[in-house]
Amino acid sequence: MKTVFKVPQSLTGKEWHYCPGCGHGIIHRLIAECMDELDVREKTVGICPVGCGVLAYEYFNCDMLEAAHGRAPAVGTGLKRVLKDRVIFTYQGDGDLASIGMAEIVHAASRGEKISVFFINNTVYGMTGGQMAPTTLLGQVTTTSPYGRDKDREGYPIRIAEMLAPFEGAAYVARVAINTPANAARAKRAIKKAFETQLNGAGFSLVEILSTCPTNWGLSPVEAMQWLADNMIPYYPLGVYKDKEGR
Amino acid sequence: MARVLMKGNEALGEGAVIAGCRYFFGYPITPQSEVAEYLARRLPQVDGVFLQAESEVAAINMVYGGSAAGARVMTGSSGPGLSLKQEGISFIAEAELPCVIANISRGGPGLGGIQPAQSDYFQSCKGGGHGDYRLIVLAPSSVQEMMDFALLAFDLADRYRTPVLIMSEGMLGQMMEPVQVREPVTERYEKPWATTGCINREPNIVNTLHLLPTELEDRNQHLFSKYARIAAEEKRAEMVMTEDAELVVVAYGLLSRVVKKAITEVRARGVKAGLIRPLTLWPFPDTHIQKCLDTAKLFLTIEISMGQMVEDVKLAVNGRVPVEFYGRIGVIPSPQEIERAIMAVAERGGLA
Amino acid sequence: MEKQILVAGFGGQGVLSIGLFLTYAAMSEGRNVSYVPSYGAEMRGGTANCIVTIADDEEISSPLTETPRDALILNRPSLDRFEERIQPGGVLIINTSLVDREPQREDLQIRQLPLNEMADKIGAPRSANMIMLGAYIAFTGIVDMTAVLDGFEDIFKGRKSATIERNRKAFLTGVEYARNNW
Ligand SMILES: Cc1ncc(C[n+]2csc(CCOP(=O)(O)OP(=O)(O)O)c2C)c(N)n1
Ligand code: SF4
Ligand SMILES: [Mg+2]
Numbered sequence: 008m009k010t011v012f013k014v015p016q017s018l019t020g021k022e023w024h025y026c027p028g029c030g031h032g033i034i035h036r037l038i039a040e041c042m043d044e045l046d047v048r049e050k051t052v053g054i055c056p057v058g059c060g061v062l063a064y065e066y067f068n069c070d071m072l073e074a075a076h077g078r079a080p081a082v083g084t085g086l087k088r089v090l091k092d093r094v095i096f097t098y099q100g101d102g103d104l105a106s107i108g109m110a111e112i113v114h115a116a117s118r119g120e121k122i123s124v125f126f127i128n129n130t131v132y133g134m135t136g137g138q139m140a141p142t143t144l145l146g147q148v149t150t151t152s153p154y155g156r157d158k159d160r161e162g163y164p165i166r167i168a169e170m171l172a173p174f175e176g177a178a179y180v181a182r183v184a185i186n187t188p189a190n191a192a193r194a195k196r197a198i199k200k201a202f203e204t205q206l207n208g209a210g211f212s213l214v215e216i217l218s219t220c221p222t223n224w225g226l227s228p229v230e231a232m233q234w235l236a237d238n239m240i241p242y243y244p245l246g247v248y249k250d251k252e253g254r
Numbered sequence: 255m256a257r258v259l260m261k262g263n264e265a266l267g268e269g270a271v272i273a274g275c276r277y278f279f280g281y282p283i284t285p286q287s288e289v290a291e292y293l294a295r296r297l298p299q300v301d302g303v304f305l306q307a308e309s310e311v312a313a314i315n316m317v318y319g320g321s322a323a324g325a326r327v328m329t330g331s332s333g334p335g336l337s338l339k340q341e342g343i344s345f346i347a348e349a350e351l352p353c354v355i356a357n358i359s360r361g362g363p364g365l366g367g368i369q370p371a372q373s374d375y376f377q378s379c380k381g382g383g384h385g386d387y388r389l390i391v392l393a394p395s396s397v398q399e400m401m402d403f404a405l406l407a408f409d410l411a412d413r414y415r416t417p418v419l420i421m422s423e424g425m426l427g428q429m430m431e432p433v434q435v436r437e438p439v440t441e442r443y444e445k446p447w448a449t450t451g452c453i454n455r456e457p458n459i460v461n462t463l464h465l466l467p468t469e470l471e472d473r474n475q476h477l478f479s480k481y482a483r484i485a486a487e488e489k490r491a492e493m494v495m496t497e498d499a500e501l502v503v504v505a506y507g508l509l510s511r512v513v514k515k516a517i518t519e520v521r522a523r524g525v526k527a528g529l530i531r532p533l534t535l536w537p538f539p540d541t542h543i544q545k546c547l548d549t550a551k552l553f554l555t556i557e558i559s560m561g562q563m564v565e566d567v568k569l570a571v572n573g574r575v576p577v578e579f580y581g582r583i584g585v586i587p588s589p590q591e592i593e594r595a596i597m598a599v600a601e602r603g604g605l606a
Numbered sequence: 607m608e609k610q611i612l613v614a615g616f617g618g619q620g621v622l623s624i625g626l627f628l629t630y631a632a633m634s635e636g637r638n639v640s641y642v643p644s645y646g647a648e649m650r651g652g653t654a655n656c657i658v659t660i661a662d663d664e665e666i667s668s669p670l671t672e673t674p675r676d677a678l679i680l681n682r683p684s685l686d687r688f689e690e691r692i693q694p695g696g697v698l699i700i701n702t703s704l705v706d707r708e709p710q711r712e713d714l715q716i717r718q719l720p721l722n723e724m725a726d727k728i729g730a731p732r733s734a735n736m737i738m739l740g741a742y743i744a745f746t747g748i749v750d751m752t753a754v755l756d757g758f759e760d761i762f763k764g765r766k767s768a769t770i771e772r773n774r775k776a777f778l779t780g781v782e783y784a785r786n787n788w
Contacts, residue, residue, distance in 0.1 A: 057334075057365060073365065075334060077309070107281065107309035138282040138291070139306055151282065151294045151306045161306070259633055429669060430626070430641040432633045508669075515668035588672035 017042035017051075019068045028228020030218030031059055033185050034127060034194075035066050038096070041199040042069070045206070051094040052086055054079040058100035059133040077108025080115035083122040094205060096123040102132045105141040105165050112171070112213075119176025119210040123201040126167060126213060129220040130239065137223030141165045144238055149223075164242065168215045172248035178210030180249040184217035184240060186232040197247070209252050217243055257432035262400045262422065265433050266330075266356060267292035269404025273439050275326040275354070276302035279316035281309055284368045285424035286332040286358035310335040314342030314355075321351035322460045324448030326408050330356035332424070333366055336374060336382070343417060344383030348462040348473070350447075350480075352411035354404065355389075355419045358427045361584050369584035370423040372507060375562035378419050379536040386474055388481045390418040390488065391535040393506040397431035405439060412443040414484055421535065423558065425586060426508040484537055491539035492531040495521065499528025500605050502546045503596060504567050505556040506532045509586055513556055516592035525600045535563070540570035552603040553577040554596060558586060576603070607662060609748065610671045614655035614688055615680025615701070620735030623761075624678060625656035627739055630757045631749040632660045640669035653683060660748065676746070678738055680721070682706060699742055701734070717745060717788050724779060733776035740780025745788050751781070 014020040017039035023032045042048050048069050055063040057076035064071035074082040079097035087095045104112050104126050115122065131149055132138040138151040142164050146155045156164075172180040179201055183194035194216055201212035217239050219231035226234055260268070267289050270278070278297060280290040290306070297304040307313035313329050320327035331339060336357050346353060357378065361371035376382075378391045390410050394403045400422065407418040449458045464470040494514055496502060501520075505513040510531040520527045530546065532539050543553075553571055555564040555578070564579045571577050580595040587595075600606035611628065615621045622643050632639040638661040644654055657674065659666050676697040679685045681704040692698055694713040703722035719741055725734035743751060755774065762770045 061365070075365070102282075109308060132282050135282045135284050135287050138287060141308070150287070150291045151304070153291075153295045154298065257633060259630055425642065428643055430629060431666075431669075432639065511666075512668040512670055518667070586670055588670055589668045590672045 015039035015043045017048045017068050018066055021065050023066070024062055025059065026222040028219065028221045028231060029059070029133075030129060030185050030216070030220070031127065033191065034125065034216055034218060035063065037185075037191065037195045037198055038098070038125060039067065041195060041202055044199065045202055047094045047202065047206070050092070051096065052090070054082050054086075054095070054097045056097070056099040056103035057134075058103045060098050060100060060127065061134065063098050077103050077106070078111055079103070080108065080111040080120065080122070080124065084115055084118070084120050087120060087122050094123070094202060095121075096125060096202075098125050099127065100133065101126070101128045101130065101140040101142040102138075105167055116171045116174045116177045116211045116213070119178070121205050121208060121210060122212075123205050124211075124213040125198065125201075126215045127218045128167070128215055128239075128243065129218045131220050131223045133220045133223055137220070142167075142243075144242055166243060168213070168243075168248045171213055174211070176211050177213065177249050178251040179204040179212040179247075180214075181247045182215040182217065182243060182245050184235060184245055186217070186219075186235045190245070193245075200250075204252065207252065215243070217245075258435055259430055260397055260401075260433045261288065261427065262397045262429050263288035263358065263427035264292045265397045265400040266404050266420070266422070266427070267296060268435070269401035270328050270354065270408070271296055271300060271302070272401070272436050273326060273405045273408035274442070275328050275408060276300065277320045277325050277327045278302075278304050279307050279313040279320065279327070279329050281307050281313050281331065281335060283332045283335045285360060285427050286330045286335070286356065288427060289330045289356060289358065310338035311342065314339040314346070317353045317355075318342055318346050318349070318351060321346065321353045322349070322449045324445040324450055326352075326354075326412070328354045328356070330358060332358050333360045333362050333374075336377065340377075340383035343389070344385050344387060345462050346417050347383075347387035347389065348385065348477070349460050350415040350477075351417070351460070352408075352415050353417050354407045354411055355417060357419060357421045358424055359421060360424050367584060368424060370425045370508075370586050371558050371583055372421075372423065372509065373559040373562065373583065374421065375535065375557070375559060378421055379538070379566075387477060388416075388484075388536055390414070390416060390484060390537070392418065392420050393533060393535050394420065394422055394426065395506070395508050395510050395531065397426070397429060398433050400426065401433055401436060405436060408439070410488065412445075414480060415447075416480070416484070421507070423508045423586065429508075488534055489537045489539040489541060490533040491542040492529075492533060493542060494529040494531065496528035496530060496546050498526055498549055499546060500526040500549060500551045501554060501596070501600050501603065502528050502530060502543075502550045502552070503554045503556060504530045504532070504543070504563070506535060506563065509556065509558055512586060512589050513592055515589040516596055519589065519593045520596050520600070523597070523606070525597070525606050527596060527600070532563075538566045538570070540566070543567060543570040547571070547574055550575055551605060552599065554580060554599050556580045556592060556595070558582055558584075608664070608666065609660050609676070610674045611658045611660070611748070612655060612674035612677045612688060612692075613658070613680075614653070614677065614684035615704075617654040619654070619680050620732070621654045621680060622656050624735050624739050625658045627754055627757060627761065628658045628660070628749060630761055631753040632658075634753050634757060635750055637662055638664070638666050640666045642669050655684065676742075676748075678742055680704060680735070680738065685709065697742070697746055699738065699745070701738065703734075717741070717784070719780075719783055719787075724783065725776060728775060728779055730772045730776045733773050736773045736776035737780035737783070740777040741784040741788075742780075744781040744784035
C-alpha cells in the first residue's frame with residue numbers, strides 16, 4: 008500500500024508558506040517524488056524563480072540557487088555547462104518564464120540545453136498580488152487588466168508548450184495539470200520523463216503544469232480546481248507536444 | 255476642491271494624470287505595483303494607455319518610443335526593476351527625451367526585500383547606467399507631495415528635455431493622507447524635435463550614436479552645459495530651524511518627517527539642532543548646506559541606507575566641520591530612536 | 607496637539623479598517639491626519655497593525671512612533687508586543703475574547719470588552735472591529751461620532767446596503783457598551 012503522507016526524501020518537510028489550496032505545494036511534491044524514484048537527489052541542483060516559488064530552496068532537499076526574475080534558464084545553462092553529469096532543473100512561474108524571462112527560455116530551448124524546466128502556469132502573477140500574466144485568459148480580470156483581458160488592448164495569452172515544442176533543441180515538451188488525482192499522476196509521469204530526457208542527454212525538456220492560485224483568483228481551493236478544468240484546459244490542451252526519444 | 259483621502263501610490267498615479275500623462279508602461283513589482291494598478295484603471299477612463307510590458311527592459315524602451323513621439327510618458331518600478339531599466343535610462347538621457355520614472359524603493363542588494371530603504375541614492379543620483387549623464391531626482395515626503403512632485407516632474411522633464419526620477423520609500427506609497435487634488439495642467443511644451451512623421455518639415459532623428467570623437471565630446475559638453483543650468487536653477491531644500499543651528503541634520507523623503515519630529519524634541523532638550531531636507535537629490539542642494547556653515551559645528555546625515563547621500567553632504571561641507579552618519583536598513587526608525595541618535599552625536603560633539 | 611493611535615491584531619480582524627475609519631473621520635472634520643499600515647514581510651495571515659496620527663492644526667511631522675498615546679488591541683500577541691510602549695496616561699482598549707491575560711500597566715486608562723462574543727450576539731461576527739471602533743470613539747471622543755457615521759456610506763461605497771447596516775449596527779453596539787459600562 009502507498010503511504011500517501013510520507014515526505015519524499017527530496018523534500019525538507021518544512022511547512023509550506025503557500026496559501027491553502029495553492030498548486031505549488033502539490034507540484035513540489037510531484038517533482039520530489041520523481042527525484043526520489045530516479046535516485047538523483049544528491050546530483051541535482053535546482054533553481055528557484057522570482058515568484059511565489061522563490062522560497063523553493065526551503066523545501067527541496069538538494070542544492071538550490073535563487074535566480075533573478077526570469078533568468079533561471081541562463082543560470083541553469085551556466086551550471087550545466089560546468090556540471091555536465093548533474094541534473095539541473097528550473098522551477099518557474101508564468102510571469103517569470105513567459106514574460107520577463109522569455110528570451111532566456113527560448114534560447115535555452117533552441118540551444119537544446121540539457122536542463123529540465125518545470126513551468127507553473129497559474130494565469131497570474133501570484134506573488135505580487137494578482138497582476139496579469141502572459142497566460143492570463145481572454146476576459147480574465149486581474150489587477151492590471153481590471154476591465155478583463157482584451158485582445159486589442161492586452162493581446163492574446165501565450166501557449167508556451169506549443170511555442171517551444173517545434174524547436175529542434177527541445178527533446179521533451181508536455182502540458183499537464185494537477186486538478187484531479189488522475190491528472191496529477193499524469194503530471195508526475197511527465198516530470199519523470201523530463202528528468203529522464205536530461206539523464207539520457209537527449210536535449211532540453213519542459214513540462215508546463217496548469218496550476219491554481221485560489222488567493223488571486225478569489226476562489227476557494229475546490230472552486231479553483233474547477234475553474235482550472237473549465238477555463239484553462241480548453242485554451243491550454245493537455246498532452247505531449249514533443250518526445251524526441253519516442254517513448 | 256475638497257481633500258481626498260489617498261494612498262501615496264495612488265496620489266502619484268493621479269498626479270501623473272493631472273499633469274497630462276496619458277501613457278504608462280510598467281511591470282509589476284512590490285511595492286510599486288499599486289501605481290501601475292491605479293493607472294490600469296484610471297488611464298482608460300481618460301483615453302490613455304496603460305500597458306504592462308513583458309519586462310522592465312521593455313517598459314523603459316516603450317517610454318523611449320512614447321517620449322520620442324512627443325507624449326508625456328511614465329514608468330515605475332522598484333529595486334531589481336530599476337536596475338534593469340538603467341540601459342534604457344542612459345539612452346533616454348543621451349537622447350534628451352523627457353519622461354518620468356518612479357522608484358517606489360525597496361531594500362537590496364539582489365532580490366533583497368520589500369522593506370523601506372533609501373539605498374538606491376547612488377543608482378539614482380550618480381548615474382546608474384553607463385556614460386556621463388544626470389537625472390533630476392525628486393524626493394517627496396508626504397502623500398500630497400507624491401501628487402505635487404508628479405506635476406513638478408513632468409514640468410521639469412519637458413522644460414529641460416531630461417528624464418526625471420521620483421524616489422519614494424515604499425512605505426510612503428502605502429500611507430494614506432488627505433490630498434488637495436490639483437487642477438489639470440493644460441500648459442504644453444512645443445516639441446519640434448519629436449519623431450512624429452516629417453509632414454512639411456525636414457526629418458527628425460532621435461539618436462545616441464556618436465562615432466566621431468569630436469562629436470562625442472561635443473555631445474557630452476552639450477549635456478553638461480544643460481546639467482549646469484539645472485544645477486544653477488533647480489536646487490531645492492526645506493530648511494527647518496537652521497538659522498541658529500549648531501547641529502545640522504540632513505535627511506530626505508518620508509524619513510525627514512520623522513527626523514523633523516525628533517529635532518523639535520531635541521531642541522526642547524537644549525540642543526540647537528536644525529534640519530535640511532533636500533527635495534531635489536540631484537541637483538543636490540549643496541548651497542543650502544553651505545548657508546548653514548556660519549553656525550554649524552557638526553552635521554549629521556540620517557538615511558535608510560549604509561550611507562550614500564552622506565558623501566554629497568561631505569562634498570558640500572568640504573572638511574569645514576565634521577559630518578557624522580546614522581543609518582538603518584529595512585526600517586524607518588521611530589522619532590524616539592532618531593532623537594537618541596541625535597542626542598548621542600550632540601553629546602559626543604559637545605553640543606548637548 | 608498630535609495624537610497617535612495604534613490598532614493591532616491578526617490579519618483578517620479588520621484592524622486596518624478601524625484605522626481607516628478614524629482617518630476618514632478626522633479628515634472630514636478638517637483635521638490633519640496620517641495613516642500608516644503595517645507593511646513588509648508580514649504578507650499573508652500573520653499580524654496586522656496600523657498607526658493613525660491626528661493633529662488639529664499643525665502639519666503632521668512623523669506619522670510613525672514607538673510610543674502611541676492610545677492602543678486598540680485585538681489579540682494577545684499584540685498586547686504582549688505593544689503594552690510597554692503606550693504613553694503614560696494613554697488609553698488601552700483590549701479585546702478580552704482573544705486576550706487571556708490581564709494587562710500589567712497601572713498608569714493607563716484601561717478598558718476591556720469581549721468583541722467576538724458581542725459580535726456573535728448581534729449576528730455580525732465579521733464586524734467585531736466596528737464594535738471596537740464605536741467603543742473607543744464613545745469613550746474618548748477623539749473624533750465626532752457623526753463624522754464616523756457619515757463616513758460609512760463613503761467608505762463602503764459600492765458595497766451591499768446590508769453590509770453597511772451590519773457595520774453600523776456593530777459600531778453602535780460598541781458606542782452603547784462604552785456609554786453603559788465605562
Ligand atoms: C526584475 C524584477 N521585476 C519584477 C519583480 C517583482 N516580481 C516578483 S514575483 C513576480 C511575478 C511572479 O509571477 P509568476 O512568475 O507567475 O509566479 P507565481 O507567483 O504566480 O507563482 C514579479 C513581477 C522582481 N522581483 N524583479
Ligand atoms: S498567491 Fe497564489 S500562487 Fe502564490 S502561494 Fe498564494 S495561491 Fe499560491
Ligand atoms: Mg504565475
